[in-house]
Amino acid sequence: MQTTGTAEWIAQQILTLLDGWPLWGLQAGLAVLATVFTLIMSNVGATVLLVPLAVSIAVAAGGDPAIFALTVAISTSNSFLIPTHQVNALIMGPAGYKVTDFMKSGGIMTLLFLIVSLLIMNVVF
Numbered sequence: 001m002q003t004t005g006t007a008e009w010i011a012q013q014i015l016t017l018l019d020g021w022p023l024w025g026l027q028a029g030l031a032v033l034a035t036v037f038t039l040i041m042s043n044v045g046a047t048v049l050l051v052p053l054a055v056s057i058a059v060a061a062g063g064d065p066a067i068f069a070l071t072v073a074i075s076t077s078n079s080f081l082i083p084t085h086q087v088n089a090l091i092m093g094p095a096g097y098k099v100t101d102f103m104k105s106g107g108i109m110t111l112l113f114l115i116v117s118l119l120i121m122n123v124v125f
Contacts, residue, residue, distance in 0.1 A: 011056035023063045024122065027071050030054050031114055034075035039084055043076040050076070067125050071118070078113045080106035 018026065030050070037046035050072045058068035079085040083092045083102050091097070 007052040007056040008060070010053055011060050014057060015060050023061060024118070026057060026061055026063070027068060027122075028114070028118055030057065030068060031071050031075040031078075031118055034072045035078045035081075035110060035114065038076040038079050039082055043079065043085075046076045047073055064125070067121060070121060070125075074117050074121070075114070078110055078117075080109040080113065082106065 015026075018029070021029075030053075034046060034050050037050060041049075051069045054068040054072045055065040057063075058065040079088070081103060082099060083089045083097070088102065092102075
C-alpha cells in the first residue's frame with residue numbers, strides 16, 4: 001500500500017471526508033476501524049493492512065505517525081466482542097458460552113479497552 005501510493009491516496013480521501021476533525025478524533029476513528037477489522041480477519045493481517053494507512057493519515061494531518069501506528073497495533077488486539085480470537089473460541093464450548101454472552105461482556109470490555117488505550121497513549125506520548 002505504501003509503495004504504490006494507495007495508502008496516501010486513501011488517507012487524503014479520509015481527511016477530505018473528515019475535514020476539521022481533531023487529531024484525537026482521527027486516532028479514535030482508526031482505533032475503532034482496527035477493532036472492527038480484527039473481528040473479521042486476523043490481528044496480524046489487520047495490523048499489516050492498517051499501519052501504512054495510519055502513518056499516511058498522521059503525516060497528512062500533522063500528527064505523530066508513531067502514535068497512529070501504535071494505536072492500530074494496540075487496537076488490533078481488541079477482540080472481545082465476538083469469539084473470533086482463538087482463545088475465546090477455545091473456552092466457548094467447554095464453558096457453555098454463547099455469542100450473546102460475548103457480546104454483552106465483550107461490548108463493555110471493547111469500549112473500556114478503546115478508552116483506556118487511547119487515553120494512556122496520549123498521556124504517555
